[in-house]
Amino acid sequence: MSLFAGFCLLLLSSTQLLAVESNEILTDPALEARARSLSKELRCMVCQNQSIDDSEAPLAHDLRVLVRERLKAGDSDAQVLNFLVARYGEFVLLRPPLAWHTAALWGLPPAALFIGVMAIVLVVRRRGSAAPAEAANLTAAEEARLSKLLRDKG
Amino acid sequence: MIAEIGHYALMLALGLALIQGAMPIVGARSGDPALMSIAGPTAVAQFAFVALSFAALAACYVSSDFSVLNVYENSNSAMPLMYRLTSVWGNHEGSMMLWILILAFFGALVAAFGTNLPVKLKANALAVQAWIAAAFQLFILTTSNPFLRIVDAPLEGRDLNPVLQDPGLAFHPPLLYVGYVGFSIAFSFAIAALLEGRIDAAWARWVRPWVLVAWMCLTLGIAGGSYWAYYELGWGGYWFWDPVENASLMPWLAGTALLHSAVVMEKRGALKVWTILLAILAFSLSLIGTFLVRSGVLTSVHAFATDPRRGIFILAILVAFIGGALALYAWRAPLLKQGGLFAPISREGALVLNNLFLTCACATVFVGTLYPLALEALTGAKISVGPPFFNATFVPLFLPLLLAMPFGPLLGWKRGDLLGAAQRLVAAAIIAAIGIAAGFALQHGGPVLAPFGVGLAIFVMAGALIDIAERTMILRVPFGAALRRAAGLPRSAWGTAVAHFGIGVTLLGIVAVTAWGSERIASVRPGGTIDIAHYRLSFDGLFNRPGPNYRDVVGRFTVRRTNGDLLGVMEPSRRTFPSRNMATTEAALMRRGVSQLYLSLGDPNPDGSVPVRLYFKPQVLLIWLGALIMFVGGGLSLSDRRLRIGAPRPAKASVALQAAE
Numbered sequence: 001m002s003l004f005a006g007f008c009l010l011l012l013s014s015t016q017l018l019a020v021e022s023n024e025i026l027t028d029p030a031l032e033a034r035a036r037s038l039s040k041e042l043r044c045m046v047c048q049n050q051s052i053d054d055s056e057a058p059l060a061h062d063l064r065v066l067v068r069e070r071l072k073a074g075d076s077d078a079q080v081l082n083f084l085v086a087r088y089g090e091f092v093l094l095r096p097p098l099a100w101h102t103a104a105l106w107g108l109p110p111a112a113l114f115i116g117v118m119a120i121v122l123v124v125r126r127r128g129s130a131a132p133a134e135a136a137n138l139t140a141a142e143e144a145r146l147s148k149l150l151r152d153k154g
Numbered sequence: 155m156i157a158e159i160g161h162y163a164l165m166l167a168l169g170l171a172l173i174q175g176a177m178p179i180v181g182a183r184s185g186d187p188a189l190m191s192i193a194g195p196t197a198v199a200q201f202a203f204v205a206l207s208f209a210a211l212a213a214c215y216v217s218s219d220f221s222v223l224n225v226y227e228n229s230n231s232a233m234p235l236m237y238r239l240t241s242v243w244g245n246h247e248g249s250m251m252l253w254i255l256i257l258a259f260f261g262a263l264v265a266a267f268g269t270n271l272p273v274k275l276k277a278n279a280l281a282v283q284a285w286i287a288a289a290f291q292l293f294i295l296t297t298s299n300p301f302l303r304i305v306d307a308p309l310e311g312r313d314l315n316p317v318l319q320d321p322g323l324a325f326h327p328p329l330l331y332v333g334y335v336g337f338s339i340a341f342s343f344a345i346a347a348l349l350e351g352r353i354d355a356a357w358a359r360w361v362r363p364w365v366l367v368a369w370m371c372l373t374l375g376i377a378g379g380s381y382w383a384y385y386e387l388g389w390g391g392y393w394f395w396d397p398v399e400n401a402s403l404m405p406w407l408a409g410t411a412l413l414h415s416a417v418v419m420e421k422r423g424a425l426k427v428w429t430i431l432l433a434i435l436a437f438s439l440s441l442i443g444t445f446l447v448r449s450g451v452l453t454s455v456h457a458f459a460t461d462p463r464r465g466i467f468i469l470a471i472l473v474a475f476i477g478g479a480l481a482l483y484a485w486r487a488p489l490l491k492q493g494g495l496f497a498p499i500s501r502e503g504a505l506v507l508n509n510l511f512l513t514c515a516c517a518t519v520f521v522g523t524l525y526p527l528a529l530e531a532l533t534g535a536k537i538s539v540g541p542p543f544f545n546a547t548f549v550p551l552f553l554p555l556l557l558a559m560p561f562g563p564l565l566g567w568k569r570g571d572l573l574g575a576a577q578r579l580v581a582a583a584i585i586a587a588i589g590i591a592a593g594f595a596l597q598h599g600g601p602v603l604a605p606f607g608v609g610l611a612i613f614v615m616a617g618a619l620i621d622i623a624e625r626t627m628i629l630r631v632p633f634g635a636a637l638r639r640a641a642g643l644p645r646s647a648w649g650t651a652v653a654h655f656g657i658g659v660t661l662l663g664i665v666a667v668t669a670w671g672s673e674r675i676a677s678v679r680p681g682g683t684i685d686i687a688h689y690r691l692s693f694d695g696l697f698n699r700p701g702p703n704y705r706d707v708v709g710r711f712t713v714r715r716t717n718g719d720l721l722g723v724m725e726p727s728r729r730t731f732p733s734r735n736m737a738t739t740e741a742a743l744m745r746r747g748v749s750q751l752y753l754s755l756g757d758p759n760p761d762g763s764v765p766v767r768l769y770f771k772p773q774v775l776l777i778w779l780g781a782l783i784m785f786v787g788g789g790l791s792l793s794d795r796r797l798r799i800g801a802p803r804p805a806k807a808s809v810a811l812q813a814a815e
Contacts, residue, residue: 040541049394089536090538091537094541101533102525109551112517113551116513120506124498
């Protein structure tokens with residue numbers, strides 16, 4: 001279903017290269033690993049929901065080079081992300097930051113679970129209190145028959 | 155002429171749908187059997203006219219009639235017959251035609267095989283089905299007519315989007331649509347039950363086969379789409395948390411919950427009100443999926459529609475059906491009688507837990523998919539919600555579900571014995587622990603969590619096997635007796651175990667490929683080599699290969715084991731379509747057991763070298779194999795005797811075997 005990426009592919013003519021080109025790769029493997037994991041958190045903004053790690057678009061290439069330049073200059077991961085957010089806005093982050101305008105987004109999954117659990121607990125407790133009441137609602141004849149049965153057995 | 159016949163047939167189908175939507179309801183309210191009996195024949199006739207209309211469109215495509223605008227825009231006479239046929243639904247108008255074809259087909263099936271249904275329920279359900287059909291037929295006729303002509307017919311068509319020129323198009327959309335639309339039957343039955351204000355356990359038994367069929371096809375459709383994206387897009391990803399994928403995942407999650415809650419309703423008469431709500435939600439999410447994909451809200455290759463009129467029309471359908479259904483639910487659901495008490499620790503309790511986690515996971519996907527759209531509409535702020543969000547929220551909701559899954563089938567109805575179930579799962583836990591230990595021993599510096607993921611997958615699979623072992627008592631009674639018990643087990647018990655086993659298989663594939671996959675990015679010249687895992691690929695050179703409506707530039711690579719054994723050749727290519735001046739990446743795949751080597755090619759550099767991306771994907775095929783196993787499990791459950799539609803009940807029930815359940 002996710003042929004959205006093909007959209008990126010189609011926008012470009014047949015001159016694009018593959019995502020993450022060999023000439024981009026840093027010689028320091030530790031730095032390169034950091035660059036790769038940062039790339040997976042950053043959106044290629046001309047594509048549909050694709051990270052710059054996956055995208056073949058020229059913009060993604062530029063951003064990958066930029067990330068690596070910042071890393072070589074000694075930036076921490078957070079500094080790189082902040083630098084890109086300052087330049088391109090929060091749209092560039094695939095993991096939205098926790099803030100007031102994303103509170104509902106991040107809050108919903110735990111809230112849904114909490115509400116679900118509470119609803120189940122409430123229903124169970126209501127049922128639990130309803131069941132004995134039903135059992136107690138025996139007619140006088142039934143009560144008599146029950147006690148007779150119990151007596152006979154005992 | 156053929157296009158006009160199709161157009162006219164569609165209008166007649168709309169007329170029939172309107173009759174089918176009105177008369178039976180009136181009949182059901184006034185108790186008039188004649189009016190109610192209109193529902194069946196009109197449903198069949200409506201299907202006949204929709205099928206005629208669809209066949210006319212297909213005929214225009216097969217004969218490459220470019221005087222029809224839709225054919226001109228999406229087909230080309232040079233395309234092979236299969237793609238000319240599949241491109242019928244490779245565009246907006248045609249895919250909506252497929253949607254209503256499947257909708258009408260399901261309606262006709264209910265009419266033809268629902269002979270054992272109560273007359274009122276059948277009449278109401280078919281009427282609701284007709285409302286949906288009429289809404290979408292009106293949508294096609296007014297905003298997305300595929301039968302429009304061009305005055306000066308062009309000689310050649312503009313070709314199908316190259317990404318869609320793939321065998322995947324033949325089965326992926328139809329399967330997904332059978333899934334989406336299949337939930338419409340559950341929806342119609344739910345609305346019919348609410349209209350009547352009466353529901354009993356038998357309702358679940360009538361609805362269950364339809365939900366099962368829809369769920370099976372949706373499972374296979376999602377898995378097929380995932381595999382298609384995996385080999386077509388050229389970087390070996392299989393799930394992207396793209397809104398369009400999420401649009402199909404949400405009905406799947408709700409449908410899976412529905413499948414399980416319907417069991418409780420059928421067996422124990424409990425969870426009726428909840429099951430009705432899930433039936434409404436599952437189809438509502440299918441409608442939302444259709445809206446997301448078809449309205450152009452998400453600009454992607456799926457959103458062929460750029461015309462906002464279409465978006466507003468579908469939005470109106472959405473509001474009318476979802477809003478109407480939920481309002482009816484709020485009004486009528488309190489009238490439905492609750493039933494079936496059960497202790498928290500019981501099979502029912504486990505299925506409630508399943509529903510809790512599935513609906514929460516579904517809500518998570520829902521908010522993650524729609525939040526950026528809502529935020530932008532309300533405040534103008536643009537944010538992205540991508541894979542990191544879903545990995546951080548969806549996965550923690552799904553893991554407890556998987557951990558609890560093996561316990562469910564081992565618990566008794568009404569009041570279960572958790573300790574007993576845990577004791578029976580000790581063997582599974584031991585096997586899982588061995589798997590975790592083996593994972594740690596075999597991996598060299600992989601993620602710490604990976605062996606635990608493997609352990610969970612093994613626990614799920616072993617749990618499914620123990621379920622069957624317990625039911626057949628295979629280790630406690632003589633083998634022959636166990637075999638007889640196995641044959642006597644209800645097919646639905648087999649279905650449960652097989653489908654649960656499939657989930658474990660898929661999980662194993664996901665964990666292995668995520669943790670232990672490797673990747674090489676390089677530029678190679680002819681004669682050069684690349685090493686990955688235990689394999690060495692040498693690049694022999696590039697050559698051209700013409701296709702029917704494209705040109706391939708093929709790279710030929712010889713694959714050897716590191717010790718020199720020849721394994722074969724891989725031929726990835728860049729495919730250029732002159733009719734659209736577009737190119738696609740055709741990755742080459744080599745299967746090694748259930749693992750794959752995956753090689754995709756970039757455009758050759760001027761100096762003669764070629765950029766390539768090479769992956770080793772360990773156990774990757776398990777991801778889709780697991781989905782196939784789930785499909786088989788669904789099929790086994792569907793073949794259960796008690797669900798066979800219209801099958802006469804044997805007079806003497808095999809009482810002895812019921813105890814095994």
